[in-house]
Amino acid sequence: xxxxxxxxxxxxxxxxxxxxxxxxxxxxxxxxxxxxxxxxxxxxxxxxxxxxxxxxxxxxxxxxxxxxxxxxxxxxxxxxxxxxxxxxxxxxxxxxxxxxxxxxxxxxxxxxx
Amino acid sequence: xxxxxxxxxxxxxxxxxxxxxxxxxxxxxxxxxxxxxxxxxxxxxxxxxxxxxxxxxxxxxxxxxxxxxxxxxxxxxxxxxxxxxxxxxxxxxxxxxxxxxxxxxxxxxxxxx
DNA sequence: CAATAATATGCGAATATTATAATATTCATC
DNA sequence: GATGAATATTATAATATTCGCATATTATTG
Numbered sequence: 340x341x342x343x344x345x346x347x348x349x350x351x352x353x354x355x356x357x358x359x360x361x362x363x364x365x366x367x368x369x370x371x372x373x374x375x376x377x378x379x380x381x382x383x384x385x386x387x388x389x390x391x392x393x394x395x396x397x398x399x400x401x402x403x404x405x406x407x408x409x410x411x412x413x414x415x416x417x418x419x420x421x422x423x424x425x426x427x428x429x430x431x432x433x434x435x436x437x438x439x440x441x442x443x444x445x446x447x448x449x450x451x452x
Numbered sequence: 453x454x455x456x457x458x459x460x461x462x463x464x465x466x467x468x469x470x471x472x473x474x475x476x477x478x479x480x481x482x483x484x485x486x487x488x489x490x491x492x493x494x495x496x497x498x499x500x501x502x503x504x505x506x507x508x509x510x511x512x513x514x515x516x517x518x519x520x521x522x523x524x525x526x527x528x529x530x531x532x533x534x535x536x537x538x539x540x541x542x543x544x545x546x547x548x549x550x551x552x553x554x555x556x557x558x559x560x561x562x563x564x565x
Numbered sequence: 566c567a568a569t570a571a572t573a574t575g576c577g578a579a580t581a582t583t584a585t586a587a588t589a590t591t592c593a594t595c
Numbered sequence: 596g597a598t599g600a601a602t603a604t605t606a607t608a609a610t611a612t613t614c615g616c617a618t619a620t621t622a623t624t625g
Binding site: 566567568569570571572573574575576577578579580581582583584585586587588589590591592593594595 | 596597598599600601602603604605606607608609610611612613614615616617618619620621622623624625
């Protein structure tokens, strides 16, 4: 039981473990948005966004409401937004090391400014 | 920039996205433990645990202190423990649906009791 | 009911993650 | 410095994720 509980938590973290899905949740943190608006704001392929939405749906992190032609998404539980907010705090607390890390990992130019 | 920040967050969630690593962090939430004790409490292969510890180290979620023969691990930032605690709340809030989900996904017998 | 707009799904290729087994490193003690 | 205990690393095979593309579904409008 202990273990399947952890598997459940891990699954949710897994769902959060993609930049696009984090972006989606952050965009939704102020209220519901249609898939179309999300796609536009993200500036990504429709199918790709739709797939990420499917992941979030599968793990029940978002709920969706169909209104005619469109589908509106919203964050299912505010706790997730709190978690993301905590992560922001975490990031700021470790900003220096994080930048160094990112620096070493990827494009050094952007982070250097 | 916005994007690399999200990649950073995603990376951390990725590190959290494994039952064993969640178990490790939960075991460490009360204070530091040696790798040996962790291995014993987890009841898993030494190499496997060590690999998961390496992931947590790489993402800087834990720090380690070498004392003679042993290596003691601890959670680097209490915020992570808060995050895990929030997730616990989240889990309890969604217990029913979660069980149904797990039920449909895997062994139906265990969860049915 | 044909055409179009909004969204979802299926599939294949590229890539990443995981567990296991084998081996290496590091430190303490004799 | 050989031996043993504690921990880490490497290689590999199995599995899972991700993206792009093509196609399907559903609702609206003419």
